[in-house]
Amino acid sequence: FHLSGIIPDSDSLILSTPEIFAARYNIEVRVRNEVLSIDRVAKTIAVTNLDTGENYQEGYDFLVLSPGAVPLKPSIPGADAPHVFTVRDVVDIDRLKKHVDLPHVTDVVVVGGGYIGLEVTENLVLAGKNVTMVEMRDRVMMRLDSDIVQLLHRELHDRGVQLVLNDALTKVGPDSVTVASGASYPAQAVVMAIGVRPETTLAVDAGLQIGTTGGIVVDGHYRTSDSSIYAVGDAIEVFNQLTHKPSRLAMAGPAQRQARAAADHIFGMSQRQTGVIGSAVVRVFEQTAASTGLTEDECRAENMSFDKVYVIGEDMVSLMPESAAMHLKLLFEVPTGRILGAQAVGPGNVDKRMDVIATLIMLGGTLEDMRDLELCYSPMYSTAKDVVNNAALVALNILNRVYSQVTIGDVRRLIVEDDATIVDVREEQEFAAGHIKGALN
Ligand SMILES: Cc1cc2nc3c(=O)[nH]c(=O)nc-3n(C[C@H](O)[C@H](O)[C@H](O)COP(=O)(O)OP(=O)(O)OC[C@H]3O[C@@H](n4cnc5c(N)ncnc54)[C@H](O)[C@@H]3O)c2cc1C
Structure with missing residues (x-):
């Protein structure tokens, strides 16, 4: 949002400072200090002060x-x-903004169509740039x-975004890719947003266990393979509640919960x-896109027994x-009706609907639970039969074989073949x- 000028001052992106931490929580924060290594036997870390070059050690009971x-x-x-x-951080955004604000920078290529690539794209378009997004997937x-x-496409x-799908970047030249x-x-500027890898250098060097996904392995209390060392956030391997498999998830909400659980x-x-x-x-501009739980691709990859429904509803009284x-697309397990995932796109309160379904998924909810949810209603907020309740009703019709459905994916085959x-x-x-x-009407 700083790129587009919606947030004009990059300093306001810094939400806290060492002074606030000290005054409010009595916590000493040392920025511009890098931890170089962990000595698990002596229970110390080696640190370098990046401003003064001073090297020093700190002891720990827990790390x-x-x-x-x-x-x-x-x-x-x-x-x-x-x-x-x-x-990655405010310093990166500052550098990027200074560059794209140069008068000769009119064309920017954003590589990667994940949420960071999408947010960067939107803000560069709002800043008046011609943006091409290159994504190697479909x-x-x-x-x-x-x-x-x-x-979203x-x-x-x-x-006005030039969307290049199924193609991968092979070369960056001085003013084109x-x-x-x-x-x-x-491209007079190129933004790489092709994903992240867990920062595990310290953990690897200290001999902590790393999982199959590349994240640091933790137990149910976020302890690493050394019970004096905890790990949380983007660097760890998490347990997926729905697939029961290890995975990785670089999101702020889970990181916060993990930090609290480790501290507790x-x-x-x-x-x-x-x-x-x-x-x-x-x-993405005027559309909000949200998802929770598994996608259809993931359900297939996991060989799950599932079905899906699509509902197009009004987000408030029309x-x-x-x-x-x-x-809204809803995925559910067959025959149990357990909710597996949902995705929705629209200009309205999509996130609210996904949050409701996320809550149901985390509590092991079924289509019946979703049908019977008592949600807030007033004409400017939703409809008396909210799109969430409605999706459950449609899905129950399919699950109970009241109707059978032809999905969008089948229509082309039916017509052509x-x-x-x-x-x-x-x-x-x-x-x-x-x-x-x-079609006949
Ligand atoms: C542009 C952007 C937008 C995002 N938007 C969202 C969003 O809208 N919603 C959402 O849920 N998530 C979002 N995320 C993801 C979210 O920011 C992360 O999931 C979250 O910050 C993870 O917290 P963390 O503590 O694991 O890592 P970070 O917040 O990345 O913090 C790690 C810190 O550790 C420091 N560090 C690393 N190694 C060392 C070392 N050896 N010594 C000292 N310091 C070290 C790093 O410099 C960094 O400051 C976004 C991420 C980015 C980059």
Whole structure:
């Protein structure tokens, strides 16, 4: 948001300071001090003061590692050029902003369509830049399935973003980039947002156990393989509540919960790790996209027995001027009806709906629980039968075989291969607003 000028002053991005920590919590914070190594036998860490060059040691009874994650950079020609940036902290954003504000920088290539790439793209467009987004997969936001993500693709196109999918960056030149297909795009600045890897240098050097996902292994209380050393945040391997497998999740909410749980345990209070489900939200211009739990791709990869429904509902009573459609996809287990995941896109309060479903998932909720949820209602906030309740009703119809459904993915095959006739039973004006080519109303 600083890139677009919505947040004009980068200093306001710094939410706390060593002085605040000292005054409010009696905690001494040393910024610009880097921990170089851990001596697990002596229970000490070696530190260097990056400003003075002084090296010193500190002792510990318990040590908490929260070193975060490092942005990935591809090993391609030009990746280390001065006009190539990654975004991790305020210093990075400041550097990027200073560069893109230079008058000759009119074209920026953003590599990677995850939430950081999307946020950077939006803010650069708002700052008046021509932005090309290059993504090697078939879509942006892997937390959305390929059907529902098309709404974001459309939004990006409508906002003038040149979206290059299924293509990978191969070279960065002084004022353009080249991709695997051979095409090139102008770029006086390149932002790499291709993901992060856990920062495990200290842990590896100290001989702590690293998991199959590359994160630091922790137990139910966030203790590493050394019971005097805890680890939390982007650097650790987490337990996925739905797949029952280790995974990684670089998100702020889980990091906060883990930090609290580790601190509680150090102070003798028991708080067990409950695992993660993966909830995320991103704004892309006028659309909000959010997801929770598993995607359809993940359900398939896990060989789960599942089904899905799509609901397009109003986010508030349609007479309200700001009312807008919300596209929601719900995944549930067959035959139990346990909710596995959901995704939604729309200009309205998408995050609220995903938060409600996230709560249900974390509590092991089923479609019946979701149908019966008593949610707040007033015309400017929702509808009396909220899209969340409605999605559960539709899903129960499918689960209980009241209806069978043809999903969007099947329609093309039915029309092309089976010469099917589509009968569109919606109202005339709904049909007029948009329909499948060749459908009868
Ligand atoms: C641009 C951006 C936007 C984001 N937006 C969202 C969002 O909207 N929602 C969301 O849920 N998450 C978001 N995240 C992710 C979120 O910021 C992280 O999940 C969270 O900060 C993880 O906390 P952490 O403590 O593990 O790591 P960090 O917050 O990265 O903190 C790690 C710190 O440790 C320091 N460090 C590392 N090694 C050493 C060492 N050897 N000695 C001393 N210090 C060291 C690093 O310099 C860093 O300051 C965003 C991340 C980025 C980069």
